[in-house]
Amino acid sequence: MKAPPFAYARPTTLDGALELLSTHADSKVLAGGQSLLPVMNLRLGAPSLLVDISRIPMLDRIVVDDDGAVTIGALVTHTAVEGSADIARHAPLVAEAAPYIGHRAIRNRGTCVGSIAHADPAAEMPAVCLATDAIMISTSTHGDRVIPASAFFTGFLDTALRDDELLAAVRFPASPPGATGSVVEVSRRHGDYALAGLVCRLVVERGTITDAALAYFGVGPTAERVPEAEALLVGSDGRGPALDRAVEAVEATLDPPSDVHGTTAYRRHLAGVLCRRGVADAIARSTEEVA
Amino acid sequence: MTSPETHHTGTFDTATQGSGLGAFTGTSVKRVEDHRLLVGDGRYVADVVPPGCLHAAFVRSPFPHARLTGIDTSEATRLPGVVSVITGSDIEELTNPFLPFLALPGLYTPLYHSLSSERVRFVGDPVALVVASSRAVAEDAAELVDVTYEVLDGIGTIDRALDPESEPIWPRAKNNLLYDRTTDHGDVEGVFADADHVFTETFRCPRQSNQPMETRGILVEVDSVTGAVSVRAATQAPHMLRWQIAAYARKESGPQSIRSFLTNPERRGAFLAAAKAFVGDKGEALQSSDSTAMQHQLKTEPRTALQMVRTGAQLLGRDDYPHVDADDIGGGFGAKGSVAREEIAVAAAALAIGRSIQWIEDRMENLMDGGQAREEELTLSIACDADGTVRGLDVDLVLDQGAYPGNPVGAPITVRIMEVMQPGAYRFEAFRQRSRIVATNKGKYVAYRGPWANETWARERMINVVARRLGLSQTEIRRKNMYGDEDWPAAMLTGPALDVTCSVRKTLERAEELADLDRLDALRADAVSRGKRLGIGFASYHEAAPGPPDYFEHVNPGTSALLDQPATASVSVDGTIQIWTSQMPHGQSHETTYAQLAADQLGVAIEDIELVYGDTSRAPFDLLGTGGSRGGPVGGGAVRKVGRHLRSVVVAKAADMLEASVDDVTIERGNIHVAGVPARGLTYAEVAARVVADGETVDGRDGTYAFSVDDTYTSAGDGGWSVATHVCWVEVDVETGIVEIPRYLVVEDCGPIINPAIVDGQVRGGVAQGIGAVLYERAAYDEQANPQASTYMDYLIPTATEIPRIEVDHMETLSPGENDHRGVGEGGMIGAPAAITNAIEDAIGVTVNDQHLPPYRILELMGIIRPD
Numbered sequence A: 001m002k003a004p005p006f007a008y009a010r011p012t013t014l015d016g017a018l019e020l021l022s023t024h025a026d027s028k029v030l031a032g033g034q035s036l037l038p039v040m041n042l043r044l045g046a047p048s049l050l051v052d053i054s055r056i057p058m059l060d061r062i063v064v065d066d067d068g069a070v071t072i073g074a075l076v077t078h079t080a081v082e083g084s085a086d087i088a089r090h091a092p093l094v095a096e097a098a099p100y101i102g103h104r105a106i107r108n109r110g111t112c113v114g115s116i117a118h119a120d121p122a123a124e125m126p127a128v129c130l131a132t133d134a135i136m137i138s139t140s141t142h143g144d145r146v147i148p149a150s151a152f153f154t155g156f157l158d159t160a161l162r163d164d165e166l167l168a169a170v171r172f173p174a175s176p177p178g179a180t181g182s183v184v185e186v187s188r189r190h191g192d193y194a195l196a197g198l199v200c201r202l203v204v205e206r207g208t209i210t211d212a213a214l215a216y217f218g219v220g221p222t223a224e225r226v227p228e229a230e231a232l233l234v235g236s237d238g239r240g241p242a243l244d245r246a247v248e249a250v251e252a253t254l255d256p257p258s259d260v261h262g263t264t265a266y267r268r269h270l271a272g273v274l275c276r277r278g279v280a281d282a283i284a285r286s287t288e289e290v291a
Numbered sequence B: 001m002t003s004p005e006t007h008h009t010g011t012f013d014t015a016t017q018g019s020g021l022g023a024f025t026g027t028s029v030k031r032v033e034d035h036r037l038l039v040g041d042g043r044y045v046a047d048v049v050p051p052g053c054l055h056a057a058f059v060r061s062p063f064p065h066a067r068l069t070g071i072d073t074s075e076a077t078r079l080p081g082v083v084s085v086i087t088g089s090d091i092e093e094l095t096n097p098f099l100p101f102l103a104l105p106g107l108y109t110p111l112y113h114s115l116s117s118e119r120v121r122f123v124g125d126p127v128a129l130v131v132a133s134s135r136a137v138a139e140d141a142a143e144l145v146d147v148t149y150e151v152l153d154g155i156g157t158i159d160r161a162l163d164p165e166s167e168p169i170w171p172r173a174k175n176n177l178l179y180d181r182t183t184d185h186g187d188v189e190g191v192f193a194d195a196d197h198v199f200t201e202t203f204r205c206p207r208q209s210n211q212p213m214e215t216r217g218i219l220v221e222v223d224s225v226t227g228a229v230s231v232r233a234a235t236q237a238p239h240m241l242r243w244q245i246a247a248y249a250r251k252e253s254g255p256q257s258i259r260s261f262l263t264n265p266e267r268r269g270a271f272l273a274a275a276k277a278f279v280g281d282k283g284e285a286l287q288s289s290d291s292t293a294m295q296h297q298l299k300t301e302p303r304t305a306l307q308m309v310r311t312g313a314q315l316l317g318r319d320d321y322p323h324v325d326a327d328d329i330g331g332g333f334g335a336k337g338s339v340a341r342e343e344i345a346v347a348a349a350a351l352a353i354g355r356s357i358q359w360i361e362d363r364m365e366n367l368m369d370g371g372q373a374r375e376e377e378l379t380l381s382i383a384c385d386a387d388g389t390v391r392g393l394d395v396d397l398v399l400d401q402g403a404y405p406g407n408p409v410g411a412p413i414t415v416r417i418m419e420v421m422q423p424g425a426y427r428f429e430a431f432r433q434r435s436r437i438v439a440t441n442k443g444k445y446v447a448y449r450g451p452w453a454n455e456t457w458a459r460e461r462m463i464n465v466v467a468r469r470l471g472l473s474q475t476e477i478r479r480k481n482m483y484g485d486e487d488w489p490a491a492m493l494t495g496p497a498l499d500v501t502c503s504v505r506k507t508l509e510r511a512e513e514l515a516d517l518d519r520l521d522a523l524r525a526d527a528v529s530r531g532k533r534l535g536i537g538f539a540s541y542h543e544a545a546p547g548p549p550d551y552f553e554h555v556n557p558g559t560s561a562l563l564d565q566p567a568t569a570s571v572s573v574d575g576t577i578q579i580w581t582s583q584m585p586h587g588q589s590h591e592t593t594y595a596q597l598a599a600d601q602l603g604v605a606i607e608d609i610e611l612v613y614g615d616t617s618r619a620p621f622d623l624l625g626t627g628g629s630r631g632g633p634v635g636g637g638a639v640r641k642v643g644r645h646l647r648s649v650v651v652a653k654a655a656d657m658l659e660a661s662v663d664d665v666t667i668e669r670g671n672i673h674v675a676g677v678p679a680r681g682l683t684y685a686e687v688a689a690r691v692v693a694d695g696e697t698v699d700g701r702d703g704t705y706a707f708s709v710d711d712t713y714t715s716a717g718d719g720g721w722s723v724a725t726h727v728c729w730v731e732v733d734v735e736t737g738i739v740e741i742p743r744y745l746v747v748e749d750c751g752p753i754i755n756p757a758i759v760d761g762q763v764r765g766g767v768a769q770g771i772g773a774v775l776y777e778r779a780a781y782d783e784q785a786n787p788q789a790s791t792y793m794d795y796l797i798p799t800a801t802e803i804p805r806i807e808v809d810h811m812e813t814l815s816p817g818e819n820d821h822r823g824v825g826e827g828g829m830i831g832a833p834a835a836i837t838n839a840i841e842d843a844i845g846v847t848v849n850d851q852h853l854p855p856y857r858i859l860e861l862m863g864i865i866r867p868d
């Protein structure tokens, strides 16, 4: 379990990093290394150059705009996300998801943006991005791009990022009034990737759901939303028959993979259970806040 | 949920000054090993890298079953840093094949080499060994070795292996059924015809893997001047490894070996003397051993005889056996009691190249080839009367040994122990067992902590099935049918004697008292109110730790002779004290418990005792090392015996010096004095100095000592059974299938305890592995035998957050024996799977036939989701 040979560079400027990425076809960004290095050690990937971004200034910042939008830089670790009062206040679903990620040692090194760039189908952050309509800010020698989450996760471990692009930050827009949400997941052991998970975000106005996002992870090749179920929730109180129909829509829409940890039927069933639990949690919170 | 406090025998006594006989034994003195290991001063095989050492990596088969049609190493050999690439055909030139060990009548055991050359039999089968300047380079080169395969049908399940048309993994065996034998005890037909009911169920246990923190590893050092070979390894049995390297890692011509034996009168004389002594000692045991096993083997594999003679002659003809040293070991659970093919290949490479080589297994290799266990299918029929009296037991066992046999301990001995132990502590009138061993294209089956545990699992499951069908409670049916004190002396239907140490029923009764059964209904209702189902499961067993004196004669006649335990005790010329054991500690705390036993004999402090082990030039000879719950009873018995012996010779000398009678001399806190006159005492150093002055020193194991005594301990007459009842409470989430364990109770009886804290640790560790077996760990393969769990993403080991508090209650039944500590290392693992699955069945109300119950399987059983 040793990585194949590779070259390593640790530029101290963003431009330096972008230059390396644009001139070396087979290069990869190295952030926390918590996903990339295992892949290399198992010889499932063999990039010829690693561009370590850990010494680039300014990438470790968490910035809150006047309107409450939160921007998380490429070097912000999961642990930093967990500890940030700004994120807890302005992007509570990001804060809520972070503790589910692996174990403390992994969160100390692994980055929030790295997790998004890696796009593991069972990872939490891509689903948070989908549920909250986050925006990816990428950069390269050709300039910056902003990519909405809905267009970013293109397939299994695949994103809209080009090989020469660095994902500089992710921006979570400000929550509208009445927003509530929850993160629920089932994993086999504490800290494992989820068998199935759901990031649920609702907007509730006077007891009625006016907007709904159900972003699942661990149930397909990428994190995915279930618009059929979301539509059934909008206009309802999120309980009783409306919730039952949403659960049915979730089960009818998703086609999860089967592996040693869970069959397709099991994950589909879990997705339904999580819909019930996630929506109930989110609604319970919104009424708590009102009360 | 509240629960009774853990009950400890003995006190937490951290005092380290011995006040005389019996001061330490029975107390929870702190582990001597802890400081060294916790501050990082442990020395594991990977920590030792001599200058110029080369590193090894294996080229392994990516296919479960294939013919190897070509292998091209040229590109790999050209890679800078690569020293050598050794293939399977090279290894046939360099080494001897592995030989059968513990053959059973009718069993086919293949002859095979450490690397495969013509056929690969599982994913991970090593076909070449790359030796290079670093492990990374070796892995790079391994990728460049070009192997061509012709893929064959992979046999991934017991059903496929039993199909007589399945592609034979070992062509000489004709098919994949390697062993099939049925034994009757009592009038099986009669009892089954006469009983009111016969109930039958099939129980399946999928493959698990022994997962020590430290993987396997070996360093073979070759002295560049003398060519002498010394080995460091993570092994539970250093002497076994030494002999096997001597036997297999180099091939010598038969005539050459015989000539060198015959021309060396010293060696010849020593051999004949040893042989005479061995036969003299064990004549009876040897006579009872059965030769039909070997006859069958020779019929199916005639080359066996030739290879045995050749290898035997080689062992006789050599006096340059390698020196093996094992230091700290990060666990083994039985897997490191095997000598690995990789170890022989690395040793052969080092000998051929003449340079030191280290191989440290990585986790992926370990999960594929480090040792797997417990894949068994058992169909049990119980004949019983309407009142719940169990009368007859009929068992059909199939064990999946994987591709290669465990070496030396594996499926055959496990099958025998399973059969002997299968009836448990129940008064059956008749018992039949059919035992089969099949080969599949999977990693090899090895001994794993309580290797026979599935006899307990299947029996204790079936007892619950019978109870449910008859409307009896789990405890009622057990109490009614178990042997108890009124029955002694008794014997199991399979032979071994039962005595007062088989106190299973007492542990059951104690467990019932502690289990607050009157609160069960309230607990169930509370669980339902939270969307859960609560269940409770009992399981009871007795295990041979070490078993009655006749035990091994019933398992495999003739093997008792292997089980004796030598030990040495010495006092150096400077007065320090050593205990020399053939046990090989790898997590069992021998340094602490043996120091407790010895310090009590010798009247000194724990830290005055140095335990010597692991180094074959110093540790007494014993092929088995540590395993089989023998450390406490047999290894400990040897320490006590040799300690008492040493005390007597020291006291004799001191009595001379004190001009007193030996009967009046006592030892307290290292002060050897006439009882009542401590002021005029002597230290060990003073006595040793006088021995030196008087010219009375003796030759000890590796030098000159003031005193040195050797003893051999045979378990005959001592020991007996170690027993327990486990009770598990589970809560099943009916929506997710997730199982939680709100309470777990073990009532165990291993006789008088040496160190309660260590016993608790052994029990809890075993239970944790049992929890792993049922809820998390599965060495999964698909139908074609492709492994599905070759990293820790898929092979899930429970962590601290998954293991509940485990209450341990001790009972300490005395036996008539002298050294009465009974083994406790394996029991936790033996009882746990049965208690947990019984609890799950109780919770969900559906018969549970699988041992492994991940959340999806629970929902399938409950009918909530459909099986894929």
Ligand SMILES: Cc1cc2nc3c(=O)[nH]c(=O)nc-3n(C[C@H](O)[C@H](O)[C@H](O)COP(=O)(O)OP(=O)(O)OC[C@H]3O[C@@H](n4cnc5c(N)ncnc54)[C@H](O)[C@@H]3O)c2cc1C
Binding pocket: A028, A029, A030, A031, A032, A033, A034, A035, A036, A037, A038, A074, A100, A101, A102, A103, A106, A109, A110, A111, A112, A113, A114, A115, A116, A117, A118, A120, A122, A123, A124, A125, A161, A165, A166, A167, A168, A191, A192, A193, A194
């Ligand atoms: C045992 C274990 C358990 C884990 N459990 C979970 C879990 O439960 N949930 C979960 O979500 N994750 C889990 N992880 C993964 C963890 O969250 C990683 O930290 C994360 O997926 C990747 O972040 P990183 O900074 O380590 O990225 P790296 O490993 O450095 O990189 C990962 C990939 O993303 C690319 N990349 C990283 N940063 C950028 C960037 N700024 N621009 C462009 N490309 C980039 C890299 O090139 C690489 O391809 C686990 C990891 C381990 C080892």
